[in-house]
Amino acid sequence: MGDNYYYGGDEANISYVCPSWAPLFGFGGCACAVVFANLGGAFGTAKAGSGLMAMGIRSPEILMKNIIPVVMAGVLGIYGLIVAVILNGKMIKPDGNGYAMYSQYNGFAHLAAGLCCGLCSLASGLSIGIAADAGTRAVGAQSAMAASWKKMGFTGDAGGQVSSSGDALFVGTVLIQVFAGNLGLYGLIAALILSQLEYECGGGEN
Numbered sequence: 001m002g003d004n005y006y007y008g009g010d011e012a013n014i015s016y017v018c019p020s021w022a023p024l025f026g027f028g029g030c031a032c033a034v035v036f037a038n039l040g041g042a043f044g045t046a047k048a049g050s051g052l053m054a055m056g057i058r059s060p061e062i063l064m065k066n067i068i069p070v071v072m073a074g075v076l077g078i079y080g081l082i083v084a085v086i087l088n089g090k091m092i093k094p095d096g097n098g099y100a101m102y103s104q105y106n107g108f109a110h111l112a113a114g115l116c117c118g119l120c121s122l123a124s125g126l127s128i129g130i131a132a133d134a135g136t137r138a139v140g141a142q143s144a145m146a147a148s149w150k151k152m153g154f155t156g157d158a159g160g161q162v163s164s165s166g167d168a169l170f171v172g173t174v175l176i177q178v179f180a181g182n183l184g185l186y187g188l189i190a191a192l193i194l195s196q197l198e199y200e201c202g203g204g205e206n
Contacts, residue, residue, distance in 0.1 A: 018100040018201035025107030026091050029114025030084040033191065036118025037080025040125025040184070044073025047129025048136070055140030062143055068174060069132030072181045076121040076128075079188045083117040086195050105199040113194035120187020127180035135173030142169050 048069035056063040087110045092102040 017105070017199070018103045020100050022100060022104040022107040023091060023102050025104070025111040026087060026102060029107075029110040029112070030087045032111070032114035032118040033080040033083040033087070034077075034118070035080075036115075037083075037121035037184070038077045040122035041073050041075075041077035042125070043122075044076065044125035044127075044129035044132070045070055048073055048132035051133035051136040055136045059140040059143040062139065062170075066136045066139060066170070066173075069128055069136070069177050072177050073125055073128045073132075075181070076125050076184045079117055079121050079184050083113060083188065083191045083195070086192070087113060090195065090198070092200065099201075101201050103199045103201055105197070109194050109197040113191040116194065117184075117187045117191035120190075121184040124180055124182075124184035124187075127183060128177055131176045131180055132173070135169065135176060139169045139173060 052063065052066055052070065055066065090106070090110065092106075094100050
């Protein structure tokens with residue numbers, strides 16, 4: 001707790017710790033977390049879904065097995081929602097006299113938290129979507145090639161195409177999705193840490 005002023009040596013250097021505009025940054029952090037995280041989730045879902053549907057034309061039997069990227073992209077929006085709810089709970093209303101109780105320190109910290117979560121989730125969604133589009137198409141092509149080799153009567157390994165049925169590429173694709181999804185998780189962790197930084201004003205004139 002503290003008063004609403006910082007005195008830097010003389011009256012000309014007075015800094016308002018709790019200005020009336022401080023909540024703008026806090027609510028901006030809430031908006032950034034939700035908007036950017038959902039942009040990443042939307043792009044990742046759309047990009048991964050287009051590759052998944054293209055793969056399902058030739059290899060519909062492995063469609064559900066390759067739906068993991070769509071799920072991981074959808075989780076990114078939840079990260080933004082979690083951070084926005086936490087930040088919203090830390091917003092402080094003005095007191096009964098109309099004086100701001102929400103400090104600019106809180107506003108900057110909460111804006112940083114929202115940007116960390118939102119932009120990291122956006123980067124994660126871009127990575128998931130692009131990698132999943134290429135990965136699922138490759139898995140489907142390999143599976144279709146293996147099926148065609150079997151129809152032609154090849155019972156040997158035939159360069160790994162008959163027996164693999166896309167499993168080798170599938171494992172690689174999943175690993176790529178895991179590391180791409182971690183980017184959003186890192187932003188969520190940083191946002192949770194930043195959201196704990198607080199300075200509450202004790203009231204008085206601004």
